[in-house]
Amino acid sequence: MLNYGIDEINKVIGKKLKLADYEKIALKFGLDLDEGENVLNFELTSDRTDIVSKYSLAHVFASQLGIKMKRNISIGIEKEKVLVENTERKFVNVLRVVLDDKVGDDLNEILSIQERLDRNVGRNRKKSAIGFFDYEKILFPIKYCEIQKENVNFIPLGSSSSKNYNQIMKELKQATEYKDLIPKKPIVWIDRSNNIIAMPPIINADNYSINENTKELFIDITGIDKETVNAVTKILIYNFEFLGKVSIIQSKYKSNAISTGFSLETHRFYLNEDSIESVLGKRIKKEQAIQILSAMDYSINPLGRDIIVKPPFYRQDIMHQVDIIDDLMRSLGVENITEKVPHSHTEGSFLSNHYLIQNIKEVLVGFGYQEIDINALTNEKYQFGSTFIEGEDYVSLLQLKSGDVTMVSKYIFPELLRLISNNLHKKFPQKIFSVSEIVQEGSSDVTFKNRLKLSLVSCERDINITDTLSIIKKVLSDAFAIKSVSTNYVDKKYIKTFITGRAYKILADGKEIGFAGELHPRVLNSFRIELPVSLAEIYIDGFEK
Numbered sequence: 001m002l003n004y005g006i007d008e009i010n011k012v013i014g015k016k017l018k019l020a021d022y023e024k025i026a027l028k029f030g031l032d033l034d035e036g037e038n039v040l041n042f043e044l045t046s047d048r049t050d051i052v053s054k055y056s057l058a059h060v061f062a063s064q065l066g067i068k069m070k071r072n073i074s075i076g077i078e079k080e081k082v083l084v085e086n087t088e089r090k091f092v093n094v095l096r097v098v099l100d101d102k103v104g105d106d107l108n109e110i111l112s113i114q115e116r117l118d119r120n121v122g123r124n125r126k127k128s129a130i131g132f133f134d135y136e137k138i139l140f141p142i143k144y145c146e147i148q149k150e151n152v153n154f155i156p157l158g159s160s161s162s163k164n165y166n167q168i169m170k171e172l173k174q175a176t177e178y179k180d181l182i183p184k185k186p187i188v189w190i191d192r193s194n195n196i197i198a199m200p201p202i203i204n205a206d207n208y209s210i211n212e213n214t215k216e217l218f219i220d221i222t223g224i225d226k227e228t229v230n231a232v233t234k235i236l237i238y239n240f241e242f243l244g245k246v247s248i249i250q251s252k253y254k255s256n257a258i259s260t261g262f263s264l265e266t267h268r269f270y271l272n273e274d275s276i277e278s279v280l281g282k283r284i285k286k287e288q289a290i291q292i293l294s295a296m297d298y299s300i301n302p303l304g305r306d307i308i309v310k311p312p313f314y315r316q317d318i319m320h321q322v323d324i325i326d327d328l329m330r331s332l333g334v335e336n337i338t339e340k341v342p343h344s345h346t347e348g349s350f351l352s353n354h355y356l357i358q359n360i361k362e363v364l365v366g367f368g369y370q371e372i373d374i375n376a377l378t379n380e381k382y383q384f385g386s387t388f389i390e391g392e393d394y395v396s397l398l399q400l401k402s403g404d405v406t407m408v409s410k411y412i413f414p415e416l417l418r419l420i421s422n423n424l425h426k427k428f429p430q431k432i433f434s435v436s437e438i439v440q441e442g443s444s445d446v447t448f449k450n451r452l453k454l455s456l457v458s459c460e461r462d463i464n465i466t467d468t469l470s471i472i473k474k475v476l477s478d479a480f481a482i483k484s485v486s487t488n489y490v491d492k493k494y495i496k497t498f499i500t501g502r503a504y505k506i507l508a509d510g511k512e513i514g515f516a517g518e519l520h521p522r523v524l525n526s527f528r529i530e531l532p533v534s535l536a537e538i539y540i541d542g543f544e545k
Contacts, residue, residue, distance in 0.1 A: 002042040004054050012058040025064050028330045047317035050235045052116045055242035063295045076247030084251045085145040088183040090258040091226045092144055093233040094251055097217040099244035104212050117232050128223030128232045129201035133208040135216035139191040146185040154196040155206045174203050226260050231316050238314035264313040269321045272306045279325045281340045292331045357435055359479045367471055369431045374415040379406040382414045386526035388496035393441040395448050408439045412455035413535050420459050421527040429460030452541040463534040465502050465518050472536050480543040482508050514538030
């Protein structure tokens, strides 16, 4: 949420706009606007992560009104004042900002930029974290490295005296708040006199903090995810272009493996009047498209009937030609796109297995289970690492944007365990289930195929695997009229996942369809679950009559 007075935003834009002007443009761009008395409250969409200040917010409105805001788009390059060594948080980018004026009244705005990016893009500093420092107070060259705990001693931000490592960990609010991010060995920035400038991602040194009189900023972006560190760096460059001249400091990396490979280059896309019309159903002249996109910071190069379009470097949401056409539509106003009735008409209906699935859900709800929709995308840590199942024959993802999403789910129960782990503060017992499609190895001519699975998980003090198996038998009997359901002790594949003697293969009419068991304490510990868990997971496709 961004909250600003109308007069404050008008001053940044350089024109006195009325509330109606803000409402009209906000509606176009999906910026949910609530107005108070002379105050604008903007709820931003998740795709426009670049809008984190009054300057980037004002730029959206200015682009739609043909207003040129003051902005220094010339980005400088500085070299090797910074050495980066390999650490637990190994990816680092560094910027210098020479402000047009002192920080002054923008101090809170600058700190808010840091807070918004750390929280929303950096995932509460886990994937990336930002530090702001007074450039003129730093003695270069500086180094980013690990040191021994006993060598940590500096005045933390907001403190009046020096503290050692143990004091920082015990006394500072930030150390408690980000305790899960504390590296095994302290990571620090040190200057040429071996003074500690900061200890990312926890706390900065007070001696290097910024204030209203700061004229130049040193900004570090550190983290565990290269893509996130680079994305945050681009957003910072964009937002600080309205405040001064931004330079990228090309750090000297001790190893190629820790270089972020940072670049402001973006992909090229080709558009023409036909491709725009195929999406919008409205023909827009090439000249009009060029005018609109240029005003929105796109780089345009006409080429015959086509135009070569390069998105702004800070727009992480532009991944396809359709995203650019979407911006055209927003600028034109969706109300100005003529409706077209499709030539062909089809009648919708339920899938063939709809009623069978509904029957399964009704049975489980009757036993006190709650239905959960899981995410189809996950990662190897939860699917295999935390469950101690061998990771084989699964679908991994290419061109990853996030380390949290690296594969397609092969099992459902790990995702249900994640949900319980995130809701340990809720009442127990927790009994949940999900009917979802997973992806598994296919036949010789199809590498992978979708399969429909049912998984149910019960977390309570007095669990019993026999109860779980009886529910599975009831489901198979009611939904598919299968009477012959039997169990065998599970094979070695799940030997580390379940307690010995409490793990079973489930067979329907002699065919193996899944497994059930009581989770081993090692798995429970992986998900921070303290109560016992009984679960079952079976395939439910292939039984339809």
